[in-house]
Amino acid sequence: MSAADDVDGSWPLPRANPDLLGQEQAEANLAAVYAAGRPAHAWLFSGPKGIGKATLAFRLVRWLFRHGTSARVGEPSAAAADLFGDAPPPPSVSPSLFVDPGDPVFRRVASGGHADLFTLEPGIDPKRGTPRTEISVAEVRAAGAFLAATAAEGGWRAVIVDPAEAMNRNAANALLKTLEEPPHGTVLILVSHAPGMLPATVRSRCRTVTLAPLSTETIAALLPRYRPETTADEAAVLARLARGSIGHALRLASSEGERLRGQLTRLFRALPAVEPLAVLDLGEVAKGQGSGEGGFALLADLLRAWLASIVRVAGGAPPQEALASEAETIGRLAAAGGLERWLQVWENSTRLLARAETANMDLKQILLAVFLNVEAALKR
CATH class of the missing domain: 1.20.272 (Zinc Finger, Delta Prime; domain 3)
Structure with a gap:
């Protein structure tokens, strides 16, 4: 759920959301990749809208900012270097990528003030005040220049694109240069509700994590947390209508x-x-x-x-x-x-x-x- 999708403020934006329920397996798989020393320089998080893809993206980035400095981000080790490998991973990880909301890293990411994070979203048209539908080539080039610069805090640099299919053709082509020649110590995360709309050349250069729709039980449990006035019966009905998306359920509520x-x-x-x-x-x-x-x-x-x-x-x-x-x-x-x-x-x-x-x-x-x-x- 991007900023433009926040209906009424009842649901925290992904960058400020400390919770990720229903996607524990995807999170554990990511943690295992970094524990094994084979991180990707580019990830594609795919799945239906409103199931936690962007929340997982910010969760991974926060974790890298918080723990990634335990490993140098220069040349990759022999164990880590493969088609997707860049920076050596931290020496050990847990199945969780949790960072405490009180941590300074969490607060800086949540406020949009972390110097090593660049987020690409369609956003709002400043002239019309309406949601934009595209991410431009100029914005993608700016993200590439950002990744090529030295990390302000000496660790990882990260770019999150949400949703990736909002890039127009020229923007997607501009992204290829970064995907083909990723700077060391960087990670690019594409969040996509419709990965089939992305050029095959972009998809092939990313490691894909497919997130599953949430269970009706998970959605029914989440709804009262963010809408306390929702009764158990109402939550059950909305969860069945939501098609696996907590974002969809909140709009219904x-x-x-x-x-x-x-x-x-x-x-x-x-x-x-x-x-x-x-x-x-x-x-x-x-x-x-x-x-x-x-x-x-x-x-x-x-x-x-x-x-x-x-x-x-x-x-x-x-x-x-x-x-x-x-x-x-x-x-x-x-x-x-x-x-x-x-x-x-x-x-x-x-x-x-x-x-x-x-x-x-x-x-x-x-x-x-x-x-x-x-x-x-x-x-x-």
Whole structure:
């Protein structure tokens, strides 16, 4: 979860988050790599959005800053030197990369004030005040120059790119030079929700760590920690809707998420009648201030959950557990349309939503097209 994804401040940004739940295996694997003396100069942390990739990236960087000076960062030893090896590792590590939040290194990284850390994010357009979508070639070149300089604190220098797919083509090409000739004692971490969008030449020069979606149990346990007002029952429902992402669950639990869920539920309850203005208003809420693309992605996931449950019931299975409270509405719609029609609705709708999320299209019109598609299936 990058800075732009922090919905309301209830969830700590990755650079300031001391916790990493549900990704203990990935963390232990990283610790083992450094313990074995074979660190990578470039990592690619991949997996769905909101599962802890950026948090793990900052966790690794903090650990290197805190413990990496126990090994010199000059020429690599024979044991450490391979395609990915740069600096010798510390003599020993634990399965955890934890650094105490009270440690000065933690505080400097959290505040953005550590002299040996450079973070590349799309950020906010200073002129428009809206989220940017790209990382430019100039920014990537600045990161390369940063890595080539001498470490201010005599240890590691680090660059985190989040998300890496935000680099435009020229920026990705500029990154290749750094990947091909990495300075000693440096680490470059690419955080990617969609690694397939990165050039193969970039992916091939990184060591990949694939993070798995979080379990519903982990998400249900995390939600009350950051939203104490969330009841156990609410946390269980949101965890099932979240598709393995704590970031997604927190958006669902936000006031905006509650509004989206409520309006979408009312639209489905009103079917087969479709009120176009109500659908367009729902799209406007999803695009509202503070939500941007994330708001539409949230709405699209909720819509998919509804349609998937209707298809399941039409095929003789129970609805998704997260929508069990709407079993009556789902059952009525499933019976009215039949399995074949709902499968067509599912196929057409998911294709439309995917296009809306990957292309510059009018999201409200896409949403209206989905509901008109549903209406047509029910009125045949």
